[in-house]
Amino acid sequence: MEPRISLVTLGVGDLARARRFYEQGLGWKPSPGGSEQVAFYQLGGMALGLYGRAALAEDAHLPDAGDPARFGGITLAHNVRSRAEVDAVLALAERAGARILKPGQDVFWGGYSGYFADPDGHPWEVAWNPFFPLDEAGNLSLPTE
Structure with a gap:
C-alpha cells in the first residue's frame, strides 16, 4: 500500500447544514462530482467528502454512536x-x-x-x-x- 490519504469523509447529521457551513461560511467550492446525498471538496492533493452520518456508518458496517459531541479519536x-x-x-x-x-x-x-x-x-x-x-x-x- 502506498502511503497516501486520498479522501476523508465526514459523517454529518444534516448534509444541507454542513454544505452551508463549508460552502457559504468557509467559502469552499463543491465539486460537480457530488450529488444530493454527498458533497465533495478538492483540498490540494486530496479531497473531503460530506455524507450522512447514519449512511456512512451503515456503509462501513459500523454502529452509529450518534453523539457528535463525543470525541471520535481523530x-x-x-x-x-x-x-x-x-x-x-x-x-x-x-x-x-x-x-x-x-x-x-x-x-x-x-x-x-x-x-x-x-x-x-x-x-x-x-x-x-x-x-x-x-x-x-x-x-x-x-x-x-
Whole structure:
C-alpha cells in the first residue's frame, strides 16, 4: 500500500447544514462530482467528502454512536502560513457557525494553533508550524531528515 490519504469523509447529521457551513461560511467550492446525498471538496492533493452520518456508518458496517459531541479519536488539520492567519481562520469559522474549542495560542512544539468544531462536532486544528512549510499551492511538506 502506498502511503497516501486520498479522501476523508465526514459523517454529518444534516448534509444541507454542513454544505452551508463549508460552502457559504468557509467559502469552499463543491465539486460537480457530488450529488444530493454527498458533497465533495478538492483540498490540494486530496479531497473531503460530506455524507450522512447514519449512511456512512451503515456503509462501513459500523454502529452509529450518534453523539457528535463525543470525541471520535481523530482531528483534521488546516495548516496556514502565519500566526495571524490561524486567528483569522478561527474567526471565519466561528462566524460561519463553528464552536471554538481552543483559541489560537503558542504550543509546546514551537508553533501556534487553535481548534474549532464544525456544526457536526468534527474538530479542526488550525495551525502555523514553522517546521512544516507550505508550498505556493498550500501543500504541506514534512521534513525528510
